[in-house]
Amino acid sequence: MEEEWGSPKFVAEQFQRWYAQHSHTIPAPIELPQREFAFLNFFGRGMHRHIKLPTLQELQRYLRQNAPAHSYHSSGYYDDPTADMTRKGWLGADLVFDIDADHFELPCQKVHDKWWCRNCDEQGTGHLPEICKCGKAQFTTETWICEKCLQAAKHETHKLLDILIQDFGVHPDELITNFSGNRGYHVHVHNNDFKTLNQHARREIVDYIMAIGLEPEFQGFSQRNRGTRSTLAMGGWRGRTGRALYDYISEAKPEEIKKLKLGRKASSNIINNKEQVLETLMERHPSNITPLIDPKSLKTVLNEALGLQASEIDTVVTTDIHRLIRLPNTLHGKTGWQVQTIPYGALPDYDPLVKSVVMSGSPVKLEFKRAPKIQLKGEGYGPYNEEEVTLPMEAALFYLCKKGARVKNE
Amino acid sequence: MYFCDIVKPRERNYLKQVKTWHQSRDINDKACHASNYSEMMSEREAAKYPFIQAGVKLVEGLNLQLDDLTDPNYRKVLDRAAERVTEAIIQGEVSAKLAEPLTELLSYPIAVMYVTLIGEQFLSRRFALAEAVRSYNLLQQEYEDKIMQIAEDEFSWNIVKDPEYIDGTQHNLKLRFSDYLRSASGFHEPKWKLVNRKMEDGFVSLTGIEAARLIQVEVDNWVKERVSTPSKFSLPQEIQSRVDAVRKVFEENRSKLGGSRLPEEIINEAFPPCMIYCLEGLLSGRRASHMERFGLTSFLVNIGMPIDQMVSFYTDVTDFDESLTRYQIEHIAGLKGNRTRYTPPTCATLRTHGICRNMDSICKTVSHPLSYYRKKAWRIQRREKEKAKETQAETSNTTKQE
Incomplete structure (x- = not known):
């Protein structure tokens, strides 16, 4: 068998x-x-x-x-x-x-994850598309680490x-x-x-x-708010919102900003007056940002920026x-x-990839279907494609558990 | 049946107190009985806030019977109790009549009795909210120290005084996040979302008014607990007549107070965008998350899609197993398992799980997909009626011309 x-x-x-x-x-x-x-x-x-x-x-x-x-x-x-x-x-x-x-x-993920559409012949790498070209979304996937x-x-x-x-x-x-x-x-x-x-x-x-549901006006970013100090060093989302905005604006390339389709004034301020925007964030109360970036544009920018501080759970x-x-x-x-x-x-x-690899034992001869490379305990393995390889137990177990191979019995 | 069997111990104690003190005189003749200032104060406090424990401590040991309430001395109390319920029905808010504190404080448990006798869930909820609003209105006039004391003593909140200015507004209080969430997680306005609050080291900054608003939720729950079990027994005429009067007011106002029904036939055009998103996902065969499938199924169950139709729909468009699909739908519909019919998740929950998509103008006015459906269905039906009228008018016009 x-x-x-x-x-x-x-x-x-x-x-x-x-x-x-x-x-x-x-x-x-x-x-x-x-x-x-x-x-x-x-x-x-x-x-x-x-x-x-x-x-x-x-x-x-x-x-x-x-x-x-x-x-x-x-x-x-x-x-x-x-x-x-x-x-x-x-x-x-x-x-x-x-x-x-x-x-x-x-x-x-583009390198190590693959998908196939079960309805048509389409295939690809990386994250699954929401819907395949054929209009269905029935996929087979292979995800690695x-x-x-x-x-x-x-x-x-x-x-x-x-x-x-x-x-x-x-x-x-x-x-x-x-x-x-x-x-x-x-x-x-x-x-x-x-x-x-x-x-x-x-x-x-x-x-x-x-x-989710964070509104800039409750983090100080509103003209109705009053205050003297920057919130950047503060705790909670008041500080995080400011820091996310600061980091995003200081890193963002002009093309990225243009893609967001902000208000004309906001877009130009972020691209051309970057220093002034950053200095305002650093030195002054967030209500002073609204004259530079209108509320709607601010929301759009924050949509992009908050991920820098939020955690993807x-x-x-x-x-x-x-x-x-x-x-x-x-x-x-x-x-x-x-x-x-x-x-x-x-x-x-x-x-x-060092600490959690706890099982060891004598080397095992494997027959591979297909598997990408991985580094375990400082040792590199793979990629393998329809071949027979003898591997140390820890690497063999990983590929077996991921179902990319099977034991080759002599 | 003893009156004291149907009111909870705390309310019963008020009555015990009153019986000993006021057997033969006007129960509001304060000067006669309030032997010291603090007693008078706590009486007034208990009249303001029926939930505070101070009222309980005022007196002990007695066996007041339902028939005692027929004593003419209690007429004012019985009337005020009926008024409390009537105010709840009509205004959605109970007033505070503190000029006669004892009438006020005694009328609360009797109002509770009326509500449980009428035994309508909708009335119970409305009464609880109206009493809670009454407490909120009174709390707003208190000093922050008083608000804090009530929160700590009655609801065991972990709250401290630590004034600070946030964007120019003074926030004097800090509340442990877990106590905050118990009340505020039901609110819909963005300003109450935890992410929009200033929180540090597990404490949320609040103004006194905001703390009072959160206590309102606690009071609402407290009252709800006491009016949720309907009771039935024969009453002396004096009380029965008042219950009947209140019931009449409730029946007359019921339809005006919302709680309107979902349309009888399913109106596809009235589906909210999130449910359309789930439906389209299912049709394309996208691997839907549990939350998506649960959301859509419970939505369809609630708008009245027959189970057979849902089963065939699901098995046609997916590769779901028929008997398993049927079991799951029947489970959600409350025909299997623990026999509760599930309602769809709220907008907030759908939003958290990334299912709230393509919001439109109606979305901004509702907080639940079923409310969206009800609202839009109503609009569609109204539009159709208007159209029908127009066509009718046109046809009659043409007939005339002919």
Whole structure:
């Protein structure tokens, strides 16, 4: 029988081997008895959920015995985690964030991501178009990862942590930052003020972090406002709005500004009087900007600029009070990497392509379908195209988990 | 049935107090009973704000019966209670009549009783809001310290005084964001969005008036909780007649107070742009997000599309599995699972999830896709009626000429 792409049996064995040795190192999430757990294995058959693992021993034993492909716990706390959704008895939930490079528009996706239209023969690279030329939008995709995507995700995570700490007053001890084991980062906030917030309140928090619905007039940018000082150094969105505008205007090329189709005066001021605009932002109250850039144009510019300060989080994950989120320090079945907790302060130097690659073993001979290059533990691999290669275990597992290859049995 | 069984303990205590004090004299003869200044003050406070705990502490231990209310001494109270509900129905706002504090404070629990006896959800909501507006109006006249004290004592807010100027306006208070969001996340105006507030270290800057506006939401919830369960029992004539009178006012005004219905037939042209976006996505086969599918399905369920029609629509344009699709639609329609019929997400939620697209002029006046649909359907129907009239007029004209 021909070996399946991805060789799930082989990968499952490696996961078993790893969990046998390392399950005792996996810590329990706080308030363990109130959490629901859920797991996926390598062979389909749906998700095992509504599981209660009330002690650390039981949790670790479960992982050792089942070596799941994907492990999750609920962000929520329940009276009875094993009941179905309507009878669980919701007590509260951590505030959780998911930052996934998959949601960004990045140049590197042009290099490593591909799509095919299932309706016609059209194909392309990078992000999916909304609709194919043929009028349908049924695509098959192949998405990969590189250090650039991960860097972009890390940058968004930094912005998120800054907002949580500075604006929301979250103490660093109440934050858990995890590498997601794939294309991004997860942030969990354990704090009683967040715990019982409903979906509407969480939606407001999402809007705050992404600057959705931000109106310049409430950040000082209105002629009706009075004030003497620049807001650039201020906390919250008052400061961020000014800094985003400053950074955007100082970097923007004239062509970019022209593309925005601003009012004639605003456009000319930003392009030709850049110094005056920047100096006004730096030295004076934002109400002094309105004579230089009319309100409508200002809104358009801010639409572009606010992304520099806002954090690109997944809106659904944070507003969902029953979310299942990856259990920190377990393995991710789509990469073979570890979902790692990163100590506060260690994020800037954290390199997931070194640190999270935790499995090792004897080299494996692989048969490749197609796979781009990647740098793991400082070693470069690929790209591979319909060829046979023998790779060290850590690289082999990655390509197998991504289903770009299969084990070549002699 | 005892009156005290249907009013909550706190209201019951007011009545206990009154019974001991005023068994045989005018209940508003303050000089007779207010033995000291502070007692008089808290009485007045309780009359202003029916939710404050100070009223509870005034007296204890008694067993006031419904029949006691038939005593002529209580006529004023019964009338004022009926007036409170009537004001809620007609003006949408209860007045504050503080000249007779005891009448005022006692009339509140009795007004609550009237509302639960009528047992109409719409009235309950309207009454709660009207009482909340009354509190807001009174709070606006208080010093900030008083507003803070009420927020802390009655609603456990984490609020501090820390004056600062923002764009030339003095903001004296700072409120913990979680308390802020509990009240403000239901507001629609941009100025209440958290992103448009000054927040630092978890505290949101507020003016005193703004704090009072947020307390209004707390009062609204507080009252709503107390009027949400309908009750039924026989009443003494004196009370029954007043309940009947209030019910009559409510029935007469009901249609005027909005709550107008959705059109009976589905009007495609009245779909809001966000739902058109979801629909077009589905038609093109775009992989729709969960929120898109949920939004569209709950919208279609609510405007009355038959489930069979939706199932065939979904399975025709997508590769969805029929039985799974049916199960999910029936779940949203409240026929399966926890038996609640879901309403579509609000505009704010759709906006957060990137589904609010191509806003038009009607969008700016509504905060919910169903309100958009109702409004636009109404406009379309009105236009059609006018057209029909014109054609009628024209045909009659031509007939005349002929």
